[in-house]
Amino acid sequence: MDRAENKELMKKSLSKLVRLGLAVEIDAMKAAMNNPLSCYEWVRKCNPNFDQRLKTSAISFQGGVPVFREEKLNLLLGYGLDPQKLTYMRNIAKDIFKDKGNELQDQLKIKIGRSAYVYMIPDFWGVLEPDAVYIEFSSFTDGINGLSNVTLNSNEVLVARSSAHYPSYIQRVKAIAKIELVRLKNIIVFSTKDSTNEDQSLASKLSSGDYDRDQA
Structure with missing residues (x-):
C-alpha cells in the first residue's frame, strides 16, 4: 500500500x-x-x-x-x-x-477475478515477439465472475510474480495464440526477446527473478 x-x-x-x-x-x-x-x-x-x-x-x-x-x-x-x-x-x-x-x-485473502497462478517457461522456439506471452488452459473457470474456457489472443494481460513490491514488478504484455505452442497447457510462455535492447528477459523484470519453478 x-x-x-x-x-x-x-x-x-x-x-x-x-x-x-x-x-x-x-x-x-x-x-x-x-x-x-x-x-x-x-x-x-x-x-x-x-x-x-x-x-x-x-x-x-x-x-x-x-x-x-x-x-x-x-x-x-x-x-x-x-x-x-x-x-x-x-x-x-x-x-x-x-x-x-x-x-x-x-485469514482474509484477496482474490482477483480473471486471474490464475501458472508456471513460467521461456519461449525456446523463439516465436513470440517482445512483451508477448502465450497461455492456454486445459480447463478454466473463474471463481469470481464465472468466466470459462476463454482463448486469449491479442488480449492485454498483467503478469507478476508473488510478491510484487514495486509497480514495475507488474508488467503489461500481450497474450498471443501461436500454432507452434498449442500443445502447451496450464503454463505461461514468456518471450525471450527484449524490445529495449538491454538483453533483459521478461521474467527478470518480475521481482528480478528467473524461471526456476516460479509461478506468475
Missing part, C-alpha cells in the same frame, strides 16, 4: 476486491447449506485433507467411518442423504461452516 502511486485509489480497489471475494464465499456457503449436491462440491473444495487423499489414493477410516469430518460428511452425501434432515450430518456441516467463517475472518 505504501508504494502505491495513488494510495487512496489502491485502498478503494482493495476494499472492493475484499467485499467481492467475501460475497462469493458467503453465497457459496449459503448454496451449500440448502442443496446436498452443492454441499458435496463445496466441502470437497474446502477439504484441507484433499491433497493428502490424492497422494495416498485412500481415505483414512477408524471404527468404520472416515477419520476427518469432511470425509464423513461427503461419504453420507454420496449416499444421497440430506444434512437438513439428519441431525448428525447437520451438526458436522455446522462445524465445518463455522470454521470456514472463522477462517474468512482471520
Whole structure:
C-alpha cells in the first residue's frame, strides 16, 4: 500500500476486491447449506485433507467411518442423504461452516477475478515477439465472475510474480495464440526477446527473478 502511486485509489480497489471475494464465499456457503449436491462440491473444495487423499489414493477410516469430518460428511452425501434432515450430518456441516467463517475472518485473502497462478517457461522456439506471452488452459473457470474456457489472443494481460513490491514488478504484455505452442497447457510462455535492447528477459523484470519453478 505504501508504494502505491495513488494510495487512496489502491485502498478503494482493495476494499472492493475484499467485499467481492467475501460475497462469493458467503453465497457459496449459503448454496451449500440448502442443496446436498452443492454441499458435496463445496466441502470437497474446502477439504484441507484433499491433497493428502490424492497422494495416498485412500481415505483414512477408524471404527468404520472416515477419520476427518469432511470425509464423513461427503461419504453420507454420496449416499444421497440430506444434512437438513439428519441431525448428525447437520451438526458436522455446522462445524465445518463455522470454521470456514472463522477462517474468512482471520485469514482474509484477496482474490482477483480473471486471474490464475501458472508456471513460467521461456519461449525456446523463439516465436513470440517482445512483451508477448502465450497461455492456454486445459480447463478454466473463474471463481469470481464465472468466466470459462476463454482463448486469449491479442488480449492485454498483467503478469507478476508473488510478491510484487514495486509497480514495475507488474508488467503489461500481450497474450498471443501461436500454432507452434498449442500443445502447451496450464503454463505461461514468456518471450525471450527484449524490445529495449538491454538483453533483459521478461521474467527478470518480475521481482528480478528467473524461471526456476516460479509461478506468475
